[in-house]
Amino acid sequence: MRTQIFFASTLYGAATLAAALDAGCFAPADRRLLLVSNNAGNPETTPSLDRMPGFAPLRSRFDAVVSWNDAIRPFHPGGWSPRADDAPLWERHLRLLWGLGEEQRDGVELVLESIQVNPALAVARMFPDAPIHVYADGLMSYGPTRSKLDPLVGSRVRRLLHLDLLPGLRPLLLTEFDVESQVVPDAAFGAVLKELAAEVPDAAGEAAAAPDAGRPALLLGQYMAALGILTDEEEEQLHLRMLRGAAALGHRTVVFKPHPVAPARYARGLETEAEKLGVRLRVLQSPVLAEVLYQQLRPQLVVGCFSTALLTAARFFGLPVARTGTDLLLERLAPYENSNRVPVTLVDAALPDVDVPEAVRDWSMPGEERVAGELTDLVRAVGYCMQAQLYPGLRREVEQYLSTAAGAGTRRYFKRRRLMSLALPGGVPARLAFLPRNALARRVVRRGRAVKRTVRRVAVR
Secondary structure, rough: OOOEEEEEEHHHHHHHHHHHHHOOOOOOOOOOEEEEOOOOOOOHOOOOHHHHOHHHHHHOOOOOEEEEHHHHOOOOOOOOOOOOHHHHHHHHHHHHOOOOOOOOOEEEEEEEOOOOOOHHHHHHOOOOOOOOOEOOOOOHOOOOOOOOOOOOHHHEEEEEEOOOOOOOOOOOHHHHHEEEEEOOOOOHHHHHHHHHHOOOHHHHHHOOOOOOOOOOOOOOOOHHHHHHHHOHHHHHHHHHHHHHHHHHHOOEEEEOOOOOOOOHHHHHHHHHHHHHHHOOEEEOOOOOOOOHHHHHHHHOOEEEEOOOOHHHHHHHOOOOEEOOOOHHHHHOOOOOOOEEEEEEEEHHHHOEEEOOOHHHHHHOOHHHHHHHHHHHHHHHHHHHHOOOOHHHHHHHHHHEEEEEEEEOOOOOOOOOHHHOOOOOOOOOOOOHHHHHHHHHHHHHHHHHHHHHHHHHHHHHH
């Protein structure tokens, strides 16, 4: 018996898997299990994806749905992984729990998301002989692997499946293991989204305004304060900027889709501001996918920060989109290797600013020529700066880009300190460019840093 285990933590990811299955991207198997993980900070109070509106039609693609949270309880999926010595015991436990058969006779094939971190990494370690397919449900796939991946895991990855959010742009993820990428067909993904929308008939009714209000603008809330990127106050101001930008573009009806775990006061602040602006605001309460709203509301404008849903709105639904707050996030994301950096960079570079009405009205989806040239060069340069040790073969290409192609409009994507640490163009003034390559200068800097660390230790004592 051969079993395929499909791991998912979001409804968007489960929809991507369903589309890949419908398109024949996976070989036949005796059993297909959907392994659901609830990675919320408090899983007990947040519904898992198999309990969210719209999941029902996806269930038919799988023989069974099992819970990762239940299997490892009381551990939290995001912070737990088995010890190396315990992994064989966990594999036997899971084979018994899910009816996977015997280790020597019955094979397992894994389809995982976010392979670099738990819980997906933990699942990979529990089945050390299983081939792995990785799928990406967002913009992070275009960036580098978040951290150095254990070769015992990375060498088992057969391919990377992803949506073609920016045609012409190839993912950098897992290329250090020569993993080939494969696009999930647009038609298959579109068909799955239609199924989800048909399953949630009340979403538009809840969000709709007065019958004569016409098509609204849709604001996509994110909860970056939970990640420590912004404070609650800064994120609330970000939502207010979205509302003001939509109002300045002439939209008198606005729907706000908050993040499922965001504080309720975000919505209250928007309601107060909407009254001042003379805008009719509706706050969506049901945790439905933004793509469901795209089909049911057909919004005149979608505004967000760096959500993947902005690209799906433009790419798959042909909706006008606008961004806000990416300039702040480019400054705040820390460390530079933060995996959100490439999504923020792409949205900032490809989408118009909601505060510039002319740019929003004149914007169109970037053509393949621009994507394959300008955006590809930018993403590869940022990706190299994030994880230079994983992609040494990109160095000469990035040096040339930073020396010639990078200008005032792209310098905000690179931190001077980062460029300096990697001895890349732009890290130091041109007249001092010889210093990073000077052996004596490097020794002096290393000695200075060592003295600084010693002083700090003495001060602490």
